[in-house]
Amino acid sequence: MTIDTHTLVKSKPALGVESPTLENYWHPVAESAEVTEDRPLAAELLGKRLVAYRANGEAHVLDDLCVHRGTALSLGWTTPEGCIVCPYHGWEYDGGGHCQKIPSLPPGARIPSGAKVRSYQVAERYGLVWVSLSEPVTGITEWPSAEWEDPNVKIFYSHRYSWQASAARTVENFMDLSHFPFLHDGMLGSRDRTITNAYEVTQTDYGFYYDYIELEPGGVHSPADSEVHWEYFLWLPFSVHLRKGTSDGQSTVVSLVSSPTTDETNELFLFISRNYDQESDDQSYLDFTHVIMEADRHVVESQRPVPLPVELTEELHLRGPDAAALAYRRSLAALGVFS
Numbered sequence: 001m002t003i004d005t006h007t008l009v010k011s012k013p014a015l016g017v018e019s020p021t022l023e024n025y026w027h028p029v030a031e032s033a034e035v036t037e038d039r040p041l042a043a044e045l046l047g048k049r050l051v052a053y054r055a056n057g058e059a060h061v062l063d064d065l066c067v068h069r070g071t072a073l074s075l076g077w078t079t080p081e082g083c084i085v086c087p088y089h090g091w092e093y094d095g096g097g098h099c100q101k102i103p104s105l106p107p108g109a110r111i112p113s114g115a116k117v118r119s120y121q122v123a124e125r126y127g128l129v130w131v132s133l134s135e136p137v138t139g140i141t142e143w144p145s146a147e148w149e150d151p152n153v154k155i156f157y158s159h160r161y162s163w164q165a166s167a168a169r170t171v172e173n174f175m176d177l178s179h180f181p182f183l184h185d186g187m188l189g190s191r192d193r194t195i196t197n198a199y200e201v202t203q204t205d206y207g208f209y210y211d212y213i214e215l216e217p218g219g220v221h222s223p224a225d226s227e228v229h230w231e232y233f234l235w236l237p238f239s240v241h242l243r244k245g246t247s248d249g250q251s252t253v254v255s256l257v258s259s260p261t262t263d264e265t266n267e268l269f270l271f272i273s274r275n276y277d278q279e280s281d282d283q284s285y286l287d288f289t290h291v292i293m294e295a296d297r298h299v300v301e302s303q304r305p306v307p308l309p310v311e312l313t314e315e316l317h318l319r320g321p322d323a324a325a326l327a328y329r330r331s332l333a334a335l336g337v338f339s
Protein backbone atom coordinates (compact mmCIF):
# COMPACT_ATOMS: atom_id res chain seq x y z
CA MET A 1 0.00 0.00 0.00
CA THR A 2 1.44 3.34 -0.99
CA ILE A 3 0.16 6.21 1.06
CA ASP A 4 0.43 9.90 1.35
CA THR A 5 3.13 10.46 3.94
CA HIS A 6 0.92 13.11 5.57
CA THR A 7 -1.13 10.28 7.00
CA LEU A 8 1.78 8.03 7.87
CA VAL A 9 1.57 5.96 11.03
CA LYS A 10 -1.51 7.58 12.46
CA SER A 11 -2.72 4.23 13.71
CA LYS A 12 -0.09 3.14 16.20
CA PRO A 13 -0.60 -0.38 17.57
CA ALA A 14 -1.16 0.57 21.18
CA LEU A 15 -1.27 -2.96 22.67
CA GLY A 16 -2.91 -1.64 25.80
CA VAL A 17 -0.49 1.24 26.34
CA GLU A 18 -2.32 4.57 26.27
CA SER A 19 0.50 6.98 25.51
CA PRO A 20 3.68 5.14 24.61
CA THR A 21 7.00 6.83 25.10
CA LEU A 22 10.45 5.71 24.01
CA GLU A 23 10.44 3.59 27.18
CA ASN A 24 7.83 1.37 25.49
CA TYR A 25 10.26 0.20 22.78
CA TRP A 26 13.08 -2.32 22.80
CA HIS A 27 16.57 -0.81 22.72
CA PRO A 28 19.92 -2.62 22.87
CA VAL A 29 22.03 -1.65 25.86
CA ALA A 30 25.02 -3.99 25.49
CA GLU A 31 26.52 -6.83 23.52
CA SER A 32 25.58 -10.21 25.00
CA ALA A 33 29.25 -11.15 25.32
CA GLU A 34 29.85 -8.15 27.56
CA VAL A 35 27.26 -9.27 30.08
CA THR A 36 29.02 -11.98 32.04
CA GLU A 37 28.58 -13.86 35.29
CA ASP A 38 31.90 -12.45 36.51
CA ARG A 39 31.13 -8.78 36.94
CA PRO A 40 28.25 -6.35 36.43
CA LEU A 41 28.26 -3.92 33.53
CA ALA A 42 27.10 -0.30 33.66
CA ALA A 43 24.88 0.85 30.79
CA GLU A 44 22.73 3.86 29.99
CA LEU A 45 19.38 4.17 28.24
CA LEU A 46 17.22 7.28 27.85
CA GLY A 47 19.27 9.01 30.51
CA LYS A 48 18.72 6.20 33.00
CA ARG A 49 21.72 4.50 34.57
CA LEU A 50 21.36 0.73 34.33
CA VAL A 51 23.35 -2.28 35.42
CA ALA A 52 23.41 -5.54 33.49
CA TYR A 53 24.63 -8.84 34.84
CA ARG A 54 24.22 -12.53 34.09
CA ALA A 55 23.15 -15.28 36.47
CA ASN A 56 22.71 -18.94 35.49
CA GLY A 57 23.01 -17.89 31.86
CA GLU A 58 20.24 -15.33 32.05
CA ALA A 59 20.84 -11.60 31.57
CA HIS A 60 19.26 -9.21 34.06
CA VAL A 61 19.01 -5.44 33.89
CA LEU A 62 18.24 -3.29 36.94
CA ASP A 63 18.46 0.35 37.89
CA ASP A 64 22.08 1.03 38.70
CA LEU A 65 21.12 2.49 42.05
CA CYS A 66 21.14 0.81 45.43
CA VAL A 67 18.03 1.87 47.34
CA HIS A 68 20.02 2.10 50.58
CA ARG A 69 22.38 4.98 49.80
CA GLY A 70 22.23 5.42 46.04
CA THR A 71 25.47 3.63 45.26
CA ALA A 72 26.00 2.31 41.73
CA LEU A 73 25.43 -1.44 41.81
CA SER A 74 27.68 -1.77 38.77
CA LEU A 75 30.60 -1.20 41.17
CA GLY A 76 29.66 -4.42 42.93
CA TRP A 77 29.87 -8.10 42.06
CA THR A 78 27.65 -11.15 41.59
CA THR A 79 27.06 -14.23 43.74
CA PRO A 80 26.74 -17.92 42.75
CA GLU A 81 23.09 -17.67 43.87
CA GLY A 82 22.44 -15.14 41.08
CA CYS A 83 22.38 -11.92 43.09
CA ILE A 84 24.19 -8.65 42.54
CA VAL A 85 25.97 -7.28 45.59
CA CYS A 86 26.22 -3.58 46.41
CA PRO A 87 29.86 -2.81 47.27
CA TYR A 88 29.01 -0.27 50.01
CA HIS A 89 27.18 -2.32 52.70
CA GLY A 90 26.74 -5.58 50.84
CA TRP A 91 22.99 -5.67 50.21
CA GLU A 92 22.22 -8.45 47.74
CA TYR A 93 19.54 -8.09 45.06
CA ASP A 94 18.18 -10.90 42.88
CA GLY A 95 17.43 -10.61 39.14
CA GLY A 96 13.97 -9.26 39.92
CA GLY A 97 15.52 -6.48 42.01
CA HIS A 98 14.34 -7.85 45.37
CA CYS A 99 16.81 -7.58 48.22
CA GLN A 100 17.63 -11.04 49.58
CA LYS A 101 20.28 -10.19 52.13
CA ILE A 102 21.31 -7.26 54.34
CA PRO A 103 24.58 -8.20 56.06
CA SER A 104 24.27 -5.57 58.82
CA LEU A 105 21.05 -7.19 60.14
CA PRO A 106 21.16 -10.31 62.37
CA PRO A 107 20.18 -13.65 60.81
CA GLY A 108 16.41 -14.03 60.53
CA ALA A 109 15.73 -10.27 60.67
CA ARG A 110 12.97 -9.12 58.33
CA ILE A 111 14.12 -7.47 55.11
CA PRO A 112 12.15 -4.22 54.62
CA SER A 113 9.59 -4.51 51.83
CA GLY A 114 10.98 -1.35 50.23
CA ALA A 115 14.40 -2.95 49.83
CA LYS A 116 14.24 -3.43 46.08
CA VAL A 117 15.40 -1.81 42.89
CA ARG A 118 13.53 -1.67 39.62
CA SER A 119 14.21 -4.48 37.16
CA TYR A 120 13.39 -4.41 33.45
CA GLN A 121 12.26 -6.74 30.69
CA VAL A 122 15.29 -8.18 28.88
CA ALA A 123 15.63 -10.05 25.60
CA GLU A 124 18.78 -11.32 23.89
CA ARG A 125 18.76 -11.29 20.12
CA TYR A 126 21.36 -10.83 17.38
CA GLY A 127 24.10 -11.01 20.01
CA LEU A 128 22.73 -7.94 21.81
CA VAL A 129 20.97 -7.43 25.13
CA TRP A 130 17.72 -5.51 24.56
CA VAL A 131 15.73 -3.72 27.22
CA SER A 132 12.25 -2.24 27.32
CA LEU A 133 11.94 0.14 30.23
CA SER A 134 8.13 -0.09 30.21
CA GLU A 135 5.59 -2.42 28.60
CA PRO A 136 6.77 -2.84 24.97
CA VAL A 137 4.34 -1.83 22.23
CA THR A 138 6.26 -3.49 19.36
CA GLY A 139 8.74 -6.29 18.80
CA ILE A 140 12.47 -6.17 18.20
CA THR A 141 13.51 -5.34 14.64
CA GLU A 142 13.81 -8.14 12.08
CA TRP A 143 15.99 -8.40 9.02
CA PRO A 144 14.31 -8.03 5.61
CA SER A 145 13.88 -11.34 3.79
CA ALA A 146 15.03 -13.18 6.90
CA GLU A 147 18.73 -12.71 6.14
CA TRP A 148 19.46 -13.62 9.73
CA GLU A 149 18.30 -17.20 9.17
CA ASP A 150 19.40 -17.61 5.52
CA PRO A 151 22.39 -19.99 5.18
CA ASN A 152 23.31 -18.33 1.87
CA VAL A 153 23.81 -15.01 3.58
CA LYS A 154 26.89 -14.14 5.58
CA ILE A 155 26.09 -11.67 8.31
CA PHE A 156 28.45 -10.18 10.84
CA TYR A 157 28.32 -7.70 13.65
CA SER A 158 30.49 -4.99 12.29
CA HIS A 159 31.00 -2.22 14.76
CA ARG A 160 29.67 -0.19 17.64
CA TYR A 161 29.89 3.56 17.66
CA SER A 162 29.14 6.22 20.26
CA TRP A 163 27.93 9.42 18.70
CA GLN A 164 27.41 12.78 20.34
CA ALA A 165 24.09 13.10 18.56
CA SER A 166 20.46 12.17 19.16
CA ALA A 167 19.30 8.75 18.00
CA ALA A 168 16.69 10.33 15.73
CA ARG A 169 19.20 12.60 13.96
CA THR A 170 21.47 9.57 13.55
CA VAL A 171 18.72 7.41 12.07
CA GLU A 172 17.49 10.15 9.77
CA ASN A 173 21.02 10.51 8.42
CA PHE A 174 21.16 6.79 7.71
CA MET A 175 17.86 7.06 5.81
CA ASP A 176 18.86 10.10 3.79
CA LEU A 177 19.78 9.08 0.25
CA SER A 178 20.11 12.57 -1.22
CA HIS A 179 23.37 13.18 0.66
CA PHE A 180 25.12 10.23 -1.03
CA PRO A 181 26.37 12.15 -4.08
CA PHE A 182 27.66 14.94 -1.91
CA LEU A 183 29.04 13.67 1.39
CA HIS A 184 29.96 10.24 -0.02
CA ASP A 185 31.11 11.30 -3.47
CA GLY A 186 32.76 8.37 -5.26
CA MET A 187 31.64 5.83 -2.65
CA LEU A 188 27.86 5.88 -2.54
CA GLY A 189 27.14 8.56 -5.14
CA SER A 190 28.70 11.02 -7.53
CA ARG A 191 28.68 14.81 -7.64
CA ASP A 192 28.13 14.43 -11.37
CA ARG A 193 24.67 13.02 -10.56
CA THR A 194 23.19 14.94 -7.66
CA ILE A 195 19.50 15.02 -8.54
CA THR A 196 17.27 12.83 -6.39
CA ASN A 197 14.20 11.72 -8.29
CA ALA A 198 10.87 11.40 -6.54
CA TYR A 199 10.31 8.14 -4.71
CA GLU A 200 7.42 6.68 -2.77
CA VAL A 201 7.29 5.87 0.90
CA THR A 202 5.10 2.94 1.89
CA GLN A 203 3.67 2.32 5.31
CA THR A 204 4.30 -1.08 6.89
CA ASP A 205 3.35 -2.61 10.20
CA TYR A 206 6.86 -1.90 11.54
CA GLY A 207 7.30 1.62 10.16
CA PHE A 208 7.88 2.24 6.48
CA TYR A 209 9.70 1.16 3.33
CA TYR A 210 11.01 2.99 0.28
CA ASP A 211 13.36 2.21 -2.52
CA TYR A 212 15.37 4.00 -5.16
CA ILE A 213 17.23 2.99 -8.31
CA GLU A 214 20.38 4.71 -9.54
CA LEU A 215 23.72 3.95 -11.16
CA GLU A 216 26.68 2.61 -9.24
CA PRO A 217 29.10 5.52 -8.90
CA GLY A 218 32.36 4.03 -7.75
CA GLY A 219 32.18 0.38 -8.70
CA VAL A 220 33.45 -0.60 -5.26
CA HIS A 221 31.43 -3.80 -4.91
CA SER A 222 29.73 -3.85 -8.31
CA PRO A 223 30.65 -2.63 -11.81
CA ALA A 224 30.65 1.14 -12.29
CA ASP A 225 27.51 2.47 -13.99
CA SER A 226 25.55 -0.73 -13.37
CA GLU A 227 22.10 -0.32 -11.85
CA VAL A 228 21.85 -0.26 -8.07
CA HIS A 229 18.61 -0.81 -6.14
CA TRP A 230 18.59 0.83 -2.70
CA GLU A 231 15.90 -0.41 -0.33
CA TYR A 232 15.18 1.04 3.10
CA PHE A 233 13.30 -0.77 5.86
CA LEU A 234 12.70 1.61 8.76
CA TRP A 235 11.64 0.01 12.02
CA LEU A 236 10.32 2.65 14.31
CA PRO A 237 11.78 4.23 16.17
CA PHE A 238 15.52 3.68 15.66
CA SER A 239 16.40 0.69 13.45
CA VAL A 240 17.11 0.76 9.73
CA HIS A 241 18.06 -1.96 7.27
CA LEU A 242 19.55 -0.62 4.05
CA ARG A 243 19.82 -3.11 1.23
CA LYS A 244 21.93 -2.47 -1.84
CA GLY A 245 20.91 -4.81 -4.63
CA THR A 246 22.77 -5.07 -7.91
CA SER A 247 21.55 -6.26 -11.30
CA ASP A 248 23.57 -9.48 -10.99
CA GLY A 249 21.73 -10.47 -7.80
CA GLN A 250 24.19 -9.36 -5.18
CA SER A 251 22.56 -8.13 -2.00
CA THR A 252 24.33 -6.23 0.76
CA VAL A 253 22.39 -5.18 3.83
CA VAL A 254 23.80 -2.66 6.28
CA SER A 255 21.68 -2.62 9.41
CA LEU A 256 21.83 0.08 12.00
CA VAL A 257 20.26 -0.11 15.42
CA SER A 258 20.57 3.08 17.39
CA SER A 259 20.12 3.11 21.13
CA PRO A 260 19.26 6.46 22.77
CA THR A 261 21.64 6.55 25.72
CA THR A 262 20.44 10.12 26.43
CA ASP A 263 18.46 12.73 24.50
CA GLU A 264 21.70 13.97 23.00
CA THR A 265 23.85 10.83 22.64
CA ASN A 266 23.40 7.42 21.13
CA GLU A 267 25.13 4.12 20.60
CA LEU A 268 25.02 2.56 17.15
CA PHE A 269 25.18 -1.19 16.62
CA LEU A 270 26.01 -1.97 13.01
CA PHE A 271 25.65 -5.26 11.12
CA ILE A 272 26.59 -6.09 7.53
CA SER A 273 25.26 -9.01 5.50
CA ARG A 274 26.01 -10.19 1.98
CA ASN A 275 24.93 -13.09 -0.23
CA TYR A 276 28.17 -13.16 -2.26
CA ASP A 277 31.95 -13.14 -1.77
CA GLN A 278 31.53 -15.15 1.41
CA GLU A 279 35.08 -16.54 1.51
CA SER A 280 36.64 -13.07 1.72
CA ASP A 281 37.61 -11.45 4.95
CA ASP A 282 34.87 -9.24 6.40
CA GLN A 283 37.42 -6.51 7.05
CA SER A 284 37.13 -4.78 3.67
CA TYR A 285 33.36 -4.45 4.17
CA LEU A 286 33.88 -3.08 7.65
CA ASP A 287 36.56 -0.65 6.42
CA PHE A 288 34.34 0.66 3.63
CA THR A 289 31.41 1.21 5.97
CA HIS A 290 33.65 2.77 8.58
CA VAL A 291 34.76 5.52 6.18
CA ILE A 292 31.11 6.26 5.40
CA MET A 293 30.10 6.29 9.06
CA GLU A 294 32.93 8.61 10.06
CA ALA A 295 31.94 11.12 7.39
CA ASP A 296 28.36 10.91 8.65
CA ARG A 297 29.37 11.26 12.30
CA HIS A 298 31.32 14.44 11.54
CA VAL A 299 28.19 16.02 10.04
CA VAL A 300 25.54 14.63 12.38
CA GLU A 301 27.41 15.65 15.53
CA SER A 302 27.39 19.23 14.19
CA GLN A 303 23.61 19.40 13.74
CA ARG A 304 21.63 21.74 15.98
CA PRO A 305 19.33 21.44 17.71
CA VAL A 306 20.62 18.07 18.80
CA PRO A 307 17.13 16.52 19.17
CA LEU A 308 15.40 15.98 15.84
CA PRO A 309 12.73 18.67 15.32
CA VAL A 310 9.57 16.72 14.52
CA GLU A 311 7.51 19.87 13.93
CA LEU A 312 7.67 20.35 10.17
CA THR A 313 7.69 24.12 10.52
CA GLU A 314 11.21 23.76 11.86
CA GLU A 315 14.06 23.40 9.35
CA LEU A 316 13.37 23.49 5.61
CA HIS A 317 12.19 20.42 3.73
CA LEU A 318 12.28 19.67 0.02
CA ARG A 319 9.37 17.89 -1.57
CA GLY A 320 10.98 14.91 -3.32
CA PRO A 321 14.51 14.49 -1.97
CA ASP A 322 13.40 14.76 1.67
CA ALA A 323 10.39 12.41 1.42
CA ALA A 324 11.88 9.82 3.76
CA ALA A 325 12.91 12.40 6.34
CA LEU A 326 9.44 13.93 6.21
CA ALA A 327 7.88 10.51 6.70
CA TYR A 328 10.20 9.83 9.62
CA ARG A 329 9.47 13.12 11.36
CA ARG A 330 5.72 12.72 10.84
CA SER A 331 5.90 9.17 12.15
CA LEU A 332 7.78 10.18 15.28
CA ALA A 333 5.38 13.07 15.84
CA ALA A 334 2.41 10.71 15.38
CA LEU A 335 3.86 8.23 17.84
CA GLY A 336 3.95 11.04 20.35
CA VAL A 337 7.16 9.65 21.78
CA PHE A 338 8.83 13.06 21.77
CA SER A 339 6.03 14.92 23.45
Ligand code: FES
Residues within 6 Å of the ligand: 066, 067, 068, 069, 070, 071, 086, 087, 088, 089, 090, 091
Ligand atom coordinates in the same frame (compact mmCIF):
# COMPACT_ATOMS: atom_id res chain seq x y z
S1 FES B 1 24.45 1.81 49.57
FE1 FES B 1 24.12 -0.15 48.77
S2 FES B 1 24.22 -1.41 50.50
FE2 FES B 1 24.41 0.58 51.35
Ligand SMILES: [Fe+2]
Residues within 6 Å of the ligand: 173, 174, 179, 183, 184, 292, 296
Ligand atom coordinates in the same frame (compact mmCIF):
# COMPACT_ATOMS: atom_id res chain seq x y z
FE1 LIG C 1 25.92 8.99 5.02
